[in-house]
Amino acid sequence: MTLYDWPRAAAFGRVIPKNKIYEHTGANTALKDLFVREVDQIVWSHKLAPETVNLAATKQVAEIQVFRVTTRTGALDRDVLRAIDKAIPFPLIFEVVHGNQIKLMATYKRPSGADSARWVVGDYFESDWLSKDAPRAQLPVALDMGALYERLVEPLVAGQTARVAPGIAEAPQTAYIAAAFEETVSLAERIAQAEAIQRQAREVERIKARLSREKQFNKRVAINAELRAAKQELERLTSLGHGGNPGAAMPDV
Structure with missing residues (x-):
């Protein structure tokens, strides 16, 4: 940036x-x-x-x-x-x-x-x-004020999404930005996805905090299952962002 x-x-x-x-x-x-x-x-x-x-x-x-x-x-x-x-x-x-x-x-x-x-x-x-x-x-080069605004905001959206969801690699992210500039996906759609990723990342952190506080084994098992599901959902959302394989493994967070 x-x-x-x-x-x-x-x-x-x-x-x-x-x-x-x-x-x-x-x-x-x-x-x-x-x-x-x-x-x-x-x-x-x-x-x-x-x-x-x-x-x-x-x-x-x-x-x-x-x-x-x-x-x-x-x-x-x-x-x-x-x-x-x-x-x-x-x-x-x-x-x-x-x-x-x-x-x-x-x-x-x-x-x-x-x-x-x-x-x-x-x-x-x-x-x-x-x-x-x-x-x-x-x-950035733009044809009008609306396009200039999108060119100024889009790198912030893409960059923060990559930081929030570390499963997005640099090369796919670059391709994602290029596709955005070709207007294959509207900025509003990319922002909606970025916001969904941020919400899900916060949910993962919330569940991790619950897990760290819980001492009872049976409850930790249940929370771990909830955490795996939340990570899988975060993986799915990030995969949509760069055309990746929704079934690919994502590092633990």
Whole structure:
């Protein structure tokens, strides 16, 4: 995963006070406490729009906003990003900064089919931490703003899926990304699968935690069977992601 060299013409550089986010989201005390503990500064750094990147707007993506969130700790609760996403009526790409490290985070944000004035915000996907001095790449080639948004989000989805499910090997994952760019599978479908993989990986970890706490032999046998079934389901989901054999063995997790 690389950082992007956002076009100079798209630079915006406006600091966003936290209380503005609170006002637009009706933040409760718990959410405000999260912002105070975890967020040092929020900067609206770039506006990717037809006039700044020379790409036509689409019905779903008129502009893409880039927000830089400087954190007080290495962890950032997803509710912080979700609040910012709810406050800004455009798709967002986050650059999360902590010390000398930076990573990209985003959810695939799109208008609701039931109400175009409302936005659907799903799971968040993220890159690995990189050095703030890491080389930056040019924006992906795209025909319009909607395609650019997909090109920015897709590597985050693919990369995180590979980290969550280590059974996905590097070569199949590369093929999976290539197939995605050929639009054999829609981004929405890939995200739905990635979210299913993440949910199942969390379920595997939940069962493993139960197993580690259980002392009675007969109950451990039952939990082990449940764990094997959960691993098999995770294997099935990851196999769908890269065209692998659903019956292939998956390493213990």
